[in-house]
Amino acid sequence: MAPTRPRQSFSKERFWEKLKDSKTQTYHDPTATRGTVSHGLRTIAWNPLGTLIATGAADRTLRVWNPERQNVRYSTELRGHSAGIERVAFNPVKDAELCSVSSDGVVKFWDVRTKAVINEIKGLGDAFTLAWCPDGESLVVGNKADNLFVLSPTQSNPIASHQQSVQTNQLVFCHSGKKIFLTTGEGRVKILSYPDFRPILYSSYDPGLPFTLNGHTSSCLSIDLQPTARLLATGGSDSIIALWDTTEWICQRSLIDMTGPVRSISFSFDGSYIVGGSDEGPGLEIVHAETGENVLSLKTAGPCPIVAWHPSRYWLAYSDLGSLKIWGVDPERK
Structure with a gap:
């Protein structure tokens, strides 16, 4: 298949107008259930x-x-x-x-x-x-x-291992590959160098204390870095998505319309839109990342804990009632 050409990025005013009639395709696996699992x-x-x-x-x-x-x-x-x-x-x-x-x-x-x-x-x-x-x-x-x-994808044994002292959930790399961001059960995000896993920033109040992002009242479960790298998004079991400025590490805004723990987060290819996935409550809300405004609501049959934007199009993949669905794919295209 030929490479997919990126679509034009839409402003939040045009997003709803252009994409409100987009359809959802279901990808059903008839052999998916094996035994009682x-x-x-x-x-x-x-x-x-x-x-x-x-x-x-x-x-x-x-x-x-x-x-x-x-x-x-x-x-x-x-x-x-x-x-x-x-x-x-x-x-x-x-x-x-x-x-x-x-x-x-x-x-x-x-x-x-x-x-x-x-x-x-x-x-x-x-x-x-x-x-x-x-x-x-x-x-x-x-x-x-x-x-x-x-x-390493070419070695049969780990290159290194790093035991963490707190519950560690998801992680994401910065775009240069020199830093990693780790979400923890304390509701914090650790910023470490890669590949040596050492703290990069330290608290201004205590020079010996590694700096962490602290924006959740309970466990921080999910994380994603905006493709433009201006914002880092974190999701918690407190049903909140926090958006952090990656220069000053200040929380720019919190998205509070989620229901249940935020199990996954995904930015669109242009960084303009963000979606969070939860295993409680149906429906998905597409939010404008810079303003926090809801621009489009997707109806779903059940909760959608996993979400993933396409790398160059406004196509949104998600799980719904255990099956893969993709919103935005042209149903007429062969």
């Missing part, structure tokens, strides 16, 4: 060009879809994990290299064109987080024992 998508990821989208489920189903062809016969199933898929992510510089993280403690690297496992790393415990360094040369995987592993 619920399917339940746990993770969604676009490849760098936006020509493929991968999904991982609690029943071990790992599938790569063509977003323009919703029939399952145009998808690819990847088999090999012995437990639920917790996280998937494509290599940011290789369009067909996918990494999957499972609670079986195994991280697998796939060539989605051939279905081949090109590398795997075992013994990582109950792994559930994943973030690629932007250069595609390394990645960080975390487990529920709060141990973070630095991995």
Whole structure:
């Protein structure tokens, strides 16, 4: 498939006018339920060009879809994990290299064109987080024992491990790959150097105390960096999305219209719009990141804990009642 051309960025006034009639496509997997295990998508990821989208489920189903062809016969199933898929992510510089993280403690690297496992790393415990360094040369995987592993897609053992002293949830890299942002059970975000995991900033009140972002009253669960890198978004179990200025590290605004814990956050390709996903309450709200205004509401059948904007189009992928759905794909396009 040819690379997808980026669409023009729309102002918040034009966004609703241009996209209010966009349709939602459902990508149904008829083989998804195995035995008594619920399917339940746990993770969604676009490849760098936006020509493929991968999904991982609690029943071990790992599938790569063509977003323009919703029939399952145009998808690819990847088999090999012995437990639920917790996280998937494509290599940011290789369009067909996918990494999957499972609670079986195994991280697998796939060539989605051939279905081949090109590398795997075992013994990582109950792994559930994943973030690629932007250069595609390394990645960080975390487990529920709060141990973070630095991995290479070409090596069968971890490069390093870094035990954290507090509950560590999700993480994201800065665009240069020199910093990582870690969300914690204390409702804070740690800013560390990469690959040595050392604090970069320190408190102005206590020079020996590492500086953290503190914007949530309970556990900080999700995080995303705006493509323009001006804002960092964090989501908590307090139902709040906090938007942080990345120069002064001041909270610019808080979005308080979510229902339930914010399980995922995603910025649109131009950084103009943001969506949060929760496992409580139906519907999704597309919000203008600079003003906090709701610009469009999407009706859904149930809660949508996972959301992911396309890397170059106003297409929004999300999970609804355990299935993949994509809003914005042209249903007439073949």
